Amino acid sequence: MLIVKKFGGSSVADKERVYNVANRILEDYKKGNDVVVVLSAQGKTTDQLIAKAKEINPNPSRREMDMLLTTGEQISVALMAMALEKLGVPAVSLNAFQVAMHTTSVYSNARIKRIDTERITTELENKKIVIITGFQGVNKFDDYTTLGRGGSDTTAVALAAALHADACEIYTDVEGVYTADPRVVPNARKLEEISYDEMLELATLGAKVLHNRSVELAKKYNVQLVVLSSLVVADGTIVKEETKVEKMLVSGVAADKNTTRIAVMGVKDEPGIAFKLFSLLAKNNINVDIILQSIGRDGTKDISFTVASDFAAEAKQIIEANLARLSGEKVTVEDNVAKVSVVGAGMQTNAGVAATMFEALYDAGINIKMISTSEIKITVLIDEKDVNEATQAVHEAFKLARK
Ligand code: ASP
Numbered sequence: 001m002l003i004v005k006k007f008g009g010s011s012v013a014d015k016e017r018v019y020n021v022a023n024r025i026l027e028d029y030k031k032g033n034d035v036v037v038v039l040s041a042q043g044k045t046t047d048q049l050i051a052k053a054k055e056i057n058p059n060p061s062r063r064e065m066d067m068l069l070t071t072g073e074q075i076s077v078a079l080m081a082m083a084l085e086k087l088g089v090p091a092v093s094l095n096a097f098q099v100a101m102h103t104t105s106v107y108s109n110a111r112i113k114r115i116d117t118e119r120i121t122t123e124l125e126n127k128k129i130v131i132i133t134g135f136q137g138v139n140k141f142d143d144y145t146t147l148g149r150g151g152s153d154t155t156a157v158a159l160a161a162a163l164h165a166d167a168c169e170i171y172t173d174v175e176g177v178y179t180a181d182p183r184v185v186p187n188a189r190k191l192e193e194i195s196y197d198e199m200l201e202l203a204t205l206g207a208k209v210l211h212n213r214s215v216e217l218a219k220k221y222n223v224q225l226v227v228l229s230s231l232v233v234a235d236g237t238i239v240k241e242e243t244k245v246e247k248m249l250v251s252g253v254a255a256d257k258n259t260t261r262i263a264v265m266g267v268k269d270e271p272g273i274a275f276k277l278f279s280l281l282a283k284n285n286i287n288v289d290i291i292l293q294s295i296g297r298d299g300t301k302d303i304s305f306t307v308a309s310d311f312a313a314e315a316k317q318i319i320e321a322n323l324a325r326l327s328g329e330k331v332t333v334e335d336n337v338a339k340v341s342v343v344g345a346g347m348q349t350n351a352g353v354a355a356t357m358f359e360a361l362y363d364a365g366i367n368i369k370m371i372s373t374s375e376i377k378i379t380v381l382i383d384e385k386d387v388n389e390a391t392q393a394v395h396e397a398f399k400l401a402r403k
């Protein structure tokens with residue numbers, strides 16, 4: 001069997017954890033499997049590197065950020081290979097250049113285009129455990145890129161697809177995918193399995209257990225994933241195409257504080273304005289989430305939308321530079337907002353899910369600022385200070401707690 005195993009930053013945070021992971025890898029290797037390991041940067045390394053950068057320059061270019069952040073993963077893979085050497089097993093660490101992990105050129109948010117598998121295959125044939133840097137790639141300019149925060153999951157899935165692996169295991173510091181973040185909702189329940197579509201929504205909406213692109217790739221290439229703990233031996237959550245015949249009405253509640261609302265005030269109430277605004281943002285690789293347009297009054301209207309907070313300053317700057325062309329009066333930015341979402345495949349055939357969610361928020365005295373829905377999710381934007389209370393209230397309303 002060829003197994004791809006990915007370990008997150010907390011799973012390799014210190015010497016003990018590195019050896020704990022090395023021993024788990026070893027178990028699979030000793031059974032005669034080919035093992036490819038993908039690692040994140042140790043512990044809070046990536047956050048620390050970001051802080052270090054901001055000390056030097058509060059607005060560093062994305063290219064230089066990627067140059068800096070890729071060092072974190074390189075440390076992890078080298079240390080893991082050394083630990084395996086010490087345990088007497090042949091291992092080799094490889095970075096994105098050595099593998100040749102080709103991505104698009106968008107720094108800090110690149111997408112994997114193609115992976116050369118030759119080097120990896122050769123190392124496996126030589127009976128080596130191959131340890132690969134997560135999160136990083138190489139673009140057409142021969143520069144490092146990164147795949148966005150949490151992107152090591154995507155590296156693992158892309159490798160599993162490219163190598164036609166028999167299993168793709170994502171190890172983390174929780175035991176799987178829960179109905180809500182167990183730190184916020186202590187009686188949240190671990191799901192045995194979840195569909196790609198539901199997982200994709202949860203990941204996109206702020207459940208931090210998997211990078212959303214990794215789920216997209218897994219669905220595209222039909223890579224079945226298992227999310228499980230690197231510390232506890234227990235069944236994890238399986239992410240796959242079909243889940244049980246009985247579709248869950250709601251399978252989880254996700255929250256995301258990393259969101260900012262931007263409003264463009266007083267634009268002309270005429271065709272083409274929304275097109276100009278959002279194509280401008282798209283051209284600059286800024287993803288927009290919930291969009292709300294006010295009713296026109298005296299020939300003008302307001303358009304507001306949310307973006308990931310890291311892109312807010314850039315979005316504001318771009319809009320301000322184009323304010324005249326957009327016929328806008330001013331741009332406002334509100335950062336103390338958060339999204340809370342419910343996700344469930346069963347929603348499609350069940351009325352009343354939105355009402356249940358809104359009632360729970362009303363009972364908790366929480367005001368809704370924006371709403372967005374799709375076939376399998378409902379998202380509300382609320383004050384950031386209310387986010388935990390809202391998550392608990394909604395989780396309770398849908399009776400998702402552990403029995
Ligand atoms: N080290 C990167 C991050 O902290 C990538 C990852 O952990 O997946 O976002």
Ligand code: MG
Binds near residue numbers: 153208210211
């Ligand atoms: Mg992660």
